[in-house]
Amino acid sequence: MEDEKIIELFWAREESAIAETEVKYGAYCLRIAMNLLSSGEDARECVNDAFLRLWEMIPPQRPDKLKPLLGKLVRSASIDLWRKNHAQKRYAGMDESLEELAESIPSRQDTQRELEDRELSGIISRWLAALPKQERKLFLRRYWHGLSLGELAEESRISPKKLAQIMYRLRISLKNQLEKEGHEL
Amino acid sequence: MSKINEEMLFRGITGVDAALIEESDSPMEPGRVLRPQFKKLIAVAAAAVFAVTLGITAVATGLIDLSKIVGVGFGNSIAEDAFQRPGAVEVNETKELGDYTVTLVGLVSGKDLSTLWSENGLKDGHTYGLLSIERKDGAFIELEKELGIEYRLCWPLISGYDPVAVNGASFGISAEMRQIEKDQNGVYLLFDTQDLELFADHTVYLACYKQMDPALADPHIDTTDYTFVMNEDGSISFRDTFREPHVMFELPLDKSKADPERAEALLQSLASIPGSSVRMLYHPEEYGRDPDDPLHCPICDK
Numbered sequence: 001m002e003d004e005k006i007i008e009l010f011w012a013r014e015e016s017a018i019a020e021t022e023v024k025y026g027a028y029c030l031r032i033a034m035n036l037l038s039s040g041e042d043a044r045e046c047v048n049d050a051f052l053r054l055w056e057m058i059p060p061q062r063p064d065k066l067k068p069l070l071g072k073l074v075r076s077a078s079i080d081l082w083r084k085n086h087a088q089k090r091y092a093g094m095d096e097s098l099e100e101l102a103e104s105i106p107s108r109q110d111t112q113r114e115l116e117d118r119e120l121s122g123i124i125s126r127w128l129a130a131l132p133k134q135e136r137k138l139f140l141r142r143y144w145h146g147l148s149l150g151e152l153a154e155e156s157r158i159s160p161k162k163l164a165q166i167m168y169r170l171r172i173s174l175k176n177q178l179e180k181e182g183h184e185l
Numbered sequence: 186m187s188k189i190n191e192e193m194l195f196r197g198i199t200g201v202d203a204a205l206i207e208e209s210d211s212p213m214e215p216g217r218v219l220r221p222q223f224k225k226l227i228a229v230a231a232a233a234v235f236a237v238t239l240g241i242t243a244v245a246t247g248l249i250d251l252s253k254i255v256g257v258g259f260g261n262s263i264a265e266d267a268f269q270r271p272g273a274v275e276v277n278e279t280k281e282l283g284d285y286t287v288t289l290v291g292l293v294s295g296k297d298l299s300t301l302w303s304e305n306g307l308k309d310g311h312t313y314g315l316l317s318i319e320r321k322d323g324a325f326i327e328l329e330k331e332l333g334i335e336y337r338l339c340w341p342l343i344s345g346y347d348p349v350a351v352n353g354a355s356f357g358i359s360a361e362m363r364q365i366e367k368d369q370n371g372v373y374l375l376f377d378t379q380d381l382e383l384f385a386d387h388t389v390y391l392a393c394y395k396q397m398d399p400a401l402a403d404p405h406i407d408t409t410d411y412t413f414v415m416n417e418d419g420s421i422s423f424r425d426t427f428r429e430p431h432v433m434f435e436l437p438l439d440k441s442k443a444d445p446e447r448a449e450a451l452l453q454s455l456a457s458i459p460g461s462s463v464r465m466l467y468h469p470e471e472y473g474r475d476p477d478d479p480l481h482c483p484i485c486d487k
Binding site for chain 1: 187188189192193194195196197198199200201202203205206207208209210212213
């Protein structure tokens, strides 16, 4: 089904919107989540979470395309789950309670974070746009789609050692760009 | 300076432009390091296609896909970045230089070059050229031993300007040499010089030649005078008496980018540098040049 029709289903609050989204993009979303989390169970949880967020977003939003939006939602769900699991494993007790308290300072911090995220995304987008296409794709295949270095080396037929060098150079270049724009890693 | 952590960076990457994500959706096109004979084939084919489609010889403006020529494994990020920018000129012209072939792969000049890899020294308002040099017999090249110091191997000259005054040395040419993969035998030279586009209303040359054996050269005499001659019409050529292997490229610069005023200002600023040969343009008598006959070579008669 075309994206436009799926979006119409969301607007009509038809539950089949989720099913159609899953048919069309389920595997894509699962692959991104799996690349990031390496756990089938967690990945499926993230994908379901992303579908739920999509349901909450449309309406009022009416995106042009679903695929990039879903990818972002899956990545966001993955980092949230990663942080949650990471916190459970490492930060029991005081840290946990601090985190819970932090959750109760909602909108301002969320708004602040959204602004920071948007600013960072803008800087990274401009930096990416200035890269040669091949390097831009390598960076995004690795750090957006989450492919491992081994998978990427196989896909691009670049030796893993050379690929690691390219990735290192790209990360340093990004770091320099971020510093130029007033950020520090 | 605001501090960002990995998670913030992750979120920042997550939110990059959808168009960039879409572009990266498909698997990578494999970047292969090609063998020299394939590399030459591609260079010749590309030159032929451009010649046919544009009706000119080996000139095209646009993006140079170096990965087609040398593979993404080329490893020279400066060249990869510089030559894949809009405005880069693909030349792909190959000439014979004695036992070697020299290919002028491409040129890029002008503004905004320093926005990328500025830490590696790309400068705005400079011209960068990429050359590949291979031995015809496929043997490994030891460039300096075989052909001379890399920054003197190829250098720019400009018609209408005495080559002893305006040349690679006075234009601050420097070159970075990269030996490519070991199963290949070529070397790549990335050269950097003052903005040659300013002189695009002249014929701008890239003269490549095997240098004289330093043991035979007189260190007190500028051998440029032995090597080149400016003809009556301002064109520059190698002297008939110059016996070492040599080739001359004419650079396909965009004539609309010529800027005689800025060109003159550049020459004057270079002339003010102590020891610069460009001073000869303005004070030929100080250099033993006859002001009425600047084409005459005083040391050639000795």
